[in-house]
Amino acid sequence: MSSVLAAFEMAGLLTDLENGALTRATVKDRGSDQAALLGASLRYLIQRGLVEESGDAFTLTDYGRDVCQDKGYLVWLVGGYGEPLRRMDAFLSGDKRYGVDYPRDGRWVADGAAMLGRKDVVPHALRLLEGIEFDTALDLGCGNARFLLTVCSRFGAGGTGVDISPEAVVEAEKAVREAGLTDRVRVVRGDAGDLNSIAALADTQLVVTFFLLHEILAQGRDALVAYLSDMAGRLPDGARLLIAEVQPPAEGDHRPWFTPEFTFVHALMRQTLLDSKGWSEALADGGFTVREVLEDDMPGGILILAEKAR
Known part of the structure; x- marks a missing residue:
């Protein structure tokens, strides 16, 4: 969930969710692969209770708005340190070193x-x-x-x-x-x-x-x-x-x-x-x-x- 929300912010989509500008029409206007992935992402966030459909628009629920108050922390951790954290196995085994092989963004x-x-x-x-x-x-x-x-x-x-x-x-x-x-x-x-x-x-x-x-x-x-x-x-x-x-x-x-x-x-x-x-x-x-x-x-x-x- 953290990764998806961070990705929405990094892609410039979270603001659209916050103000109700992300609609079924705007999703369909994207390329087929992108529209399919965006649709799946929205369904996932709906299932997790962060997003709801209101008429033709996708909007944040009250819970979603509470979570997104801390979006800066999510971007900092997921966007900034996601790659080195994903490679913790290599660091723990001693095969790779942080900053040399997998730096932060x-x-x-x-x-x-x-x-x-x-x-x-x-x-x-x-x-x-x-x-x-x-x-x-x-x-x-x-x-x-x-x-x-x-x-x-x-x-x-x-x-x-x-x-x-x-x-x-x-x-x-x-x-x-x-x-x-x-x-x-x-x-x-x-x-x-x-x-x-x-x-x-x-x-x-x-x-x-x-x-x-x-x-x-x-x-x-x-x-x-x-x-x-x-x-x-x-x-x-x-x-x-x-x-x-x-x-x-x-x-x-x-x-x-x-x-x-x-x-x-x-x-x-x-x-x-x-x-x-x-x-x-x-x-x-x-x-x-x-x-x-x-x-x-x-x-x-x-x-x-x-x-x-x-």
Whole structure:
């Protein structure tokens, strides 16, 4: 069921289901093979109680709408990590390695994270930013740049986004054009882990890293502290850093969704996670003063606003 719903979103069909625009006629208008598969998919979702026929249209049931509130999580997991998870047998047997033989799909990781973030992270992040002043923002690992665009639009700032995924950069550049912000927001393809290549740091008053720093942490805590120290050394005085991360579930914490999955796929990538205390200590060791720590609506999610130490 998760795979089918994620596929509908990734194919641009879930919005049609949400607004009643997917009808018998529109299904039949597709090629015969596609129409047959789409029809079978809709029948399956009807059998599972997520979709119903209302007149000539297929629409989500109340249960379906509840489930689709979390479509970002489904796209992130199924679209982003579906292939490596499908090949767990090869990883467990030692025949293949994650990232070398079967990597994640960067576009759907970025798009899924952006979708889930809009509802569960972004509102809290914007409230944190309301208490500070900045004219320039830099989003490291910006994905499709939706958060960067929101920040620049709301606070009148200019911004730069950096992402290593070519697919994500294409989506981000399209979003910048659609937002009419090409005059003050740009997106570049680059490795956010290589600060030497990011000249914008010297003039940046706000750095955003959403779900990036745990990838630096994968190289060890010393590497994370060195990265933060390098960043702090390049930023102007008074610059802020806003990070979003997910804490690992506490021992015996049997959360029903997402946090265990997030922890598991990062273990697959040989990455570990820190709790809020661990992140705060690493930031302090890296030259930042933590100003605020906030739990958001993402299961296990935390936001930390820090400032370059004086």
